[in-house]
Amino acid sequence: MFERSKPQIVFTLTARCRDCYRCLRACPVKAIRMQNGQAYVDEKRCIACGTCIRECPQQAKTFRNDIDVARRLIDEGHFVAASIAPSFAAVFNKWQRSRLPSALRALGIRYVGQTSHGAYQISLQSRKIAEEEAARPHIATACPALINYIEKYQPQLVDYLLPLVSPMAAHARLLKEKMGADIKVIFIGPCVAKKSELNRPEVSGVVDCVLTFKELNAWLIQKGIDLSMCEESNFDEKPIHEAQLYPLPGGLIKTAGLNDDGLNLKLLRVDSIQGVRELLDGIGEGSEHAIIEPLFCSQGCINGPGVDPGKNLFDRRRDIIEYNEETISASVTPEPEDSALFKAAFNKTDTVGSPTSVTEEEIQKILAHTGKQDPEQQLNCGACGYDSCREKAIAVALGMAEPEMCIPYMRRLAERRTDQIFTTTPNGIIMLDAELNILGMNPAFKKFFACSDVILGRHISYLMDPAPFEKLITGVTQNLDITVLHRPYNLLCRELLYMLQEEKQIVGIFINITSQQEHEKKLKEIRSQTVEQANELLEHQIKMAQNIAQFLGESTARGEELVRKLMSLSEGDENTSR
Numbered sequence: 001m002f003e004r005s006k007p008q009i010v011f012t013l014t015a016r017c018r019d020c021y022r023c024l025r026a027c028p029v030k031a032i033r034m035q036n037g038q039a040y041v042d043e044k045r046c047i048a049c050g051t052c053i054r055e056c057p058q059q060a061k062t063f064r065n066d067i068d069v070a071r072r073l074i075d076e077g078h079f080v081a082a083s084i085a086p087s088f089a090a091v092f093n094k095w096q097r098s099r100l101p102s103a104l105r106a107l108g109i110r111y112v113g114q115t116s117h118g119a120y121q122i123s124l125q126s127r128k129i130a131e132e133e134a135a136r137p138h139i140a141t142a143c144p145a146l147i148n149y150i151e152k153y154q155p156q157l158v159d160y161l162l163p164l165v166s167p168m169a170a171h172a173r174l175l176k177e178k179m180g181a182d183i184k185v186i187f188i189g190p191c192v193a194k195k196s197e198l199n200r201p202e203v204s205g206v207v208d209c210v211l212t213f214k215e216l217n218a219w220l221i222q223k224g225i226d227l228s229m230c231e232e233s234n235f236d237e238k239p240i241h242e243a244q245l246y247p248l249p250g251g252l253i254k255t256a257g258l259n260d261d262g263l264n265l266k267l268l269r270v271d272s273i274q275g276v277r278e279l280l281d282g283i284g285e286g287s288e289h290a291i292i293e294p295l296f297c298s299q300g301c302i303n304g305p306g307v308d309p310g311k312n313l314f315d316r317r318r319d320i321i322e323y324n325e326e327t328i329s330a331s332v333t334p335e336p337e338d339s340a341l342f343k344a345a346f347n348k349t350d351t352v353g354s355p356t357s358v359t360e361e362e363i364q365k366i367l368a369h370t371g372k373q374d375p376e377q378q379l380n381c382g383a384c385g386y387d388s389c390r391e392k393a394i395a396v397a398l399g400m401a402e403p404e405m406c407i408p409y410m411r412r413l414a415e416r417r418t419d420q421i422f423t424t425t426p427n428g429i430i431m432l433d434a435e436l437n438i439l440g441m442n443p444a445f446k447k448f449f450a451c452s453d454v455i456l457g458r459h460i461s462y463l464m465d466p467a468p469f470e471k472l473i474t475g476v477t478q479n480l481d482i483t484v485l486h487r488p489y490n491l492l493c494r495e496l497l498y499m500l501q502e503e504k505q506i507v508g509i510f511i512n513i514t515s516q517q518e519h520e521k522k523l524k525e526i527r528s529q530t531v532e533q534a535n536e537l538l539e540h541q542i543k544m545a546q547n548i549a550q551f552l553g554e555s556t557a558r559g560e561e562l563v564r565k566l567m568s569l570s571e572g573d574e575n576t577s578r
């Protein structure tokens with residue numbers, strides 16, 4: 001086992017996460033845990049489908065980069081073979097395809113094989129089993145996300161899965177059979193879920209590293225390998241006609257040589273999460289389908305999360321079909337291999353299961369906390385990322401979600417807070433429309449101007465001079481900070497007036513400073529009374545000084561000088577105190 005650059009296959013770059021719930025909405029199994037405004041991937045629940053990677057608008061969801069693992073295999077001197085998934089034809093254009101084998105060799109890969117060889121063998125095995133056990137439906141799939149989904153969430157369907165390894169593992173087994181068990185195999189494809197296959201006992205040690213096409217491109221850039229500078233060369237394995245179609249829905253059925261025009265009831269191909277879910281909900285012993293071929297990604301693996309999404313999806317599809325036709329003459333038809341080489345067993349016990357640990361009482365308590373105890377209040381709007389308020393309440397109980405994720409609840413809370421501020425503030429608030437008619441007033445404003453809601457709709461001039469408001473509406477100014485005396489109401493206000501540009505409305509905030517001014521007036525009176533009293537005291541002191549001077553026998557001139565000094569001192573004090 002090699003050390004991984006990141007422990008989880010799919011994870012969040014938390015610094016980029018903007019708490020928008022889009023990944024949660026898109027995740028088919030709700031494996032996203034929202035905590036403190038961050039969307040974490042819960043690996044136990046995650047099926048590694050990569051949907052969240054495609055969906056996140058901030059590129060905050062990503063997958064483990066295993067380039068270091070691949071490089072180490074080469075640096076350690078192993079004979080490294082590559083198994084290139086057939087979807088490479090959708091990723092690289094014609095001239096790039098012809099140079100890709102040389103580029104891979106320049107990276108140190110010694111054998112460039114094609115996963116279609118494994119796919120071909122798996123298709124033959126699938127057909128054989130389906131024909132031998134024709135009485136029941138068989139799920140034949142190359143999609144590890146689908147297998148993860150069934151194992152974790154629909155374990156009752158495990159028995160419908162054909163007990164075969166994936167084309168990737170089948171090809172790696174073929175390569176190791178052919179070239180020795182000690183060679184190392186790197187699979188390169190469109191799929192993130194393939195990385196999770198390495199944890200399966202039948203794949204561990206068979207495939208040694210899984211890279212996506214995105215990682216391959218990054219590795220080529222790291223190494224300074226430019227495809228345009230590489231020589232044209234061939235893969236070390238020839239293509240297999242039809243197996244090149246494997247990445248498309250129906251590719252497995254076609255490779256098995258079965259006639260499927262899309263209308264054959266016995267053969268069913270399904271792509272996309274919605275299609276897969278619908279299909280699995282209806283599958284059972286009485287089902288008329290012989291082979292069901294589901295792929296999790298819409299339009300199949302050409303839309304895998306490991307593919308750069310820059311190219312149009314249907315151009316990718318066209319390129320796969322054209323490549324299959326172009327390579328027909330070079331194509332080979334291998335002999336069927338021993339079925340024992342491709343055996344697999346699936347897990348019925350590693351389930352996430354239904355949240356039975358959550359009691360009805362807990363659910364009701366959480367619903368009540370967000371004002372949803374009454375079913376009519378349960379909007380089931382999906383804004384939180386869950387399909388229903390009840391599902392979200394269960395997620396809260398399981399620690400996967402937070403009550404604050406309910407947007408209608410938070411809006412109500414915010415509105416309630418705003419209402420509280422509006423009604424309890426000591427400042428008067430008024431709102432006017434573009435014609436300066438009164439739209440609303442808070443209680444403080446009504447008290448200031450001794451009015452009621454009866455005047456709603458009337459022009460502001462009914463209460464006060466409209467001139468400041470006209471300045472705003474005519475665009476003379478954007479906002480005003482003025483002090484106005486409203487004589488009829490014996491009210492002095494500091495007024496902050498501003499325009500709500502989008503709404504074309506004016507808001508006025510009136511701060512009553514009448515009492516503040518009265519207070520200042522009183523202060524002034526007290527101050528002047530104090531000065532008068534100080535003067536009286538000074539005069540008294542001067543007289544005292546004269547008496548003392550006489551008493552001590554000082555000359556009149558000296559006494560007068562002293563008096564003058566004291567007088568000037570008292571005048572100075574009075575001036576500064578004003």
Ligand code: SF4
Nearest residue numbers: 017018020021023056
């Ligand atoms: S999609 Fe998910 S990871 Fe991306 S920003 Fe939104 S909440 Fe965060």
Ligand code: SF4
Nearest residue numbers: 027046047049050052
């Ligand atoms: S990879 Fe798939 S299952 Fe895992 S969190 Fe993302 S969307 Fe959900």
Ligand code: SF4
Nearest residue numbers: 143191296297301304
């Ligand atoms: S459809 Fe293909 S790319 Fe998508 S998850 Fe399945 S195997 Fe991977």
